[in-house]
Amino acid sequence: MNIGIDQIGFFTPNKYLDMVDLAKARGIDPNKVLTGIGQQQMAVADQTQDIVSMGINATLRYWDRVDVRRVGLLIVATESGIDQSKAAALFMKQALHLPGAVRAFEVKEACYGLTAAVMIARDYLAAHPNQTALVIGSDIARYGVSSSGEVTQGAGSISLLLSTKPAILALRAEHSNWSDDINDFWRPNESPFAKVDGKYSKEVYLDFFTKTFKTYQAQTGFNGNDFSAIVYHLPFTKMGFKANQLALANLDKPAQTMLSEHFIASKQLAMRVGNIYTGSLYLSLLSLLERATLTTPALIGLFSYGSGAIGEFFAGELQAGYDKRLSPADDIAMLDVRQRVSVAEYEALFELAARPPKANQVLTSDELPGRWYFAGTKHGVRQYRQQ
Ligand code: HMG
Secondary structure, eight states: OOOEEEEEEEEOOSEEEEHHHHHHHHTOOHHIIIIIIOOSEEEOOOTTOOHHHHHHHHHHTTGGGSOGGGEEEEEEEOSSOSOSSSOHHHHHHHHTTOOTTOEEEEEOBTBTHHHHHHHHHHHHHHHOTTSEEEEEEEEEEOOOTTOTTGGGOEEEEEEEEEESSOSSEEEEEEEEEEEOOOOSEEOOTTOSSOEEOHHHHHHHHHHHHHHHHHHHHHHHOOOGGGOSEEEEOOSSHHHHHHHHHHHHTTOOHHHHHHHHHHHHHHTHHHHHHBOOGGGHHHHHHHHHHHHSOOOSSOEEEEEEEETTTEEEEEEEEEOTTGGGGOOHHHHHHHHHTSEEEOHHHHHHHHHHHTSOOOTTOOOOOOSOTTOEEEEEEETTEEEEEEO
16 A cells, blocks of 8 residues: 655745855855855744644645544644644644644654654554544754854644555555664753754764665665765755765766756755754655655665764655656745745844743734734634734
8 A cells, every 4th residue: 555745845934044044144254155065045034924824834735635523643742832732733633724633742852853754644544544644744943043053943844644645655564764862962951952062963963864775675675876866854955965076976877967967956945944853754745845856766765863962864766747746946946935024124123933922921923914924822822823
């Protein structure tokens, strides 16, 4: 039975910071950010966009094509949680009019969370083939103003509908994991900002990629030449470039050329959005599907990494007609219509959004009509509204 991605939706808030502006304000050579880090723009979430509103907005990108009565499972993956107890999935369930019988909850393991959700959903659908599963990764990457990780921030959400008739990507059953208890990146409860050992985190990412990619090939008998593309979790696009260079070693020349070209296609959206943590790997997949010319059958490798840390390499088979499920022009339009904020505006928005609003303060949004937003708390309860 084929199980995999049937629908994909992407959302990022309506403001961004240009990385050259940020570099100049911090006294950094802009080339360090543009080529050394590989980022051009960074999404900025104001006080009215959080993981719930972004997750709903990402799902609404395709929701009118979905039979909500068949959705049996809803998992939200995040490391930017808005409550220690109540799952963000329950707020979203309400807004999306999902049936009461849905199993809805939240999962966490840094940026790996959405892959964990995808794997749970795959197993769920094997047991319930007539149902579908909605999995959403939603995050705001915050390291802090003037911090070393500042240029690798971002905000956004990816929503995936999995089914037993996947129109986009059928997931293969094999997977290869590596996990270890390490401190490369974490966010303690008392801090709105991540703590990070940046250089160490880059080393661990590459080490876990090497281990999982090698084991996957040994398990499956595939080798690098068999992949049409490999997509990566992209905390910043240079990180994925480095992993892709490792994947290219010892491959045939045509395979090297193809994987290199397809990596370039896969990083285009992330270059303009930044790190969206849980959704990042699937944003790379979306970017690949929208920017590359792929012919089916095509085997696509996926490398998921979550600090703390776990890595997973898995793969999927691209389905004929996958492009009918995509709306590349709308994705680009969403980025193009964003408002460019100055560094001073970004700093003010960032500090405000990182703390809870005043009790009972009603927030208004400047998002486009139809989009959901966080409207503040009423008697301690979070309120969500549609524009
Ligand atoms: P940094 O110290 O500012 O930068 O931190 P650097 O010194 O490492 O330089 C970056 C690159 O720019 C280097 O290239 C320099 O050579 C180059 P590389 O050696 O890596 O190829 N460079 C220049 N290039 C052109 N012109 C110049 C120039 N100057 C230098 N003038 C760092 C960068 C990424 C460490 C920092 O921003 C950070 O800590 N970010 C957050 C952590 C992170 O993203 N880690 C990635 C792996 S961990 C992960 O992916 C998980 C994560 O998503 C969280 C989760 O799982 O939830 C983060």
